[in-house]
Amino acid sequence: MSGAPIVQHSLNIMLEFYKQGLISLEKIVEKMCHNPAKLYKIDKRGFVREGYYADLAIVDLNSPWTVEKKNVLYKCGWSPLEGTSFQTKVTHTFVNGHLVFENGIFHEENKGMALSKKVN
DSSP: OOSOOOHHHHHHHHHHHHHTTSSOHHHHHIIIIIHHHHHTTBTTOSSOOTTSOOOEEEEETTOOEEOOGGGOOOTTOOOTTTTOEESOEEEEEEETTEEEEETTEEOTTSOOOOOOBOOO
16 A cells, blocks of 8 residues: 555545634645645646636535544545544535535546646
């Protein structure tokens, strides 16, 4: 294995820091959206702008839940965070402007696409 499955919960982890007053929502967006797009020079990603692909997560900031085997979405079927409780929940995810995740249900008909690098 090449590391622990953590992507599903990374936003929830950052939002726990927000709830504790350790980071702002704006800084989370900068660190998790803007900076990766800039660092890897990914074209039309990482920002909400006209002409960009709409990759968005909708979050309920007041929806507590606990990571359990039944709600782990990793293909490996486990998480090092099982038993961890979060105060926030990702309710919807949009990729390329298409709804791909809604309250625990995947919309498999909506697929992602290959990323392209910015041409300087």
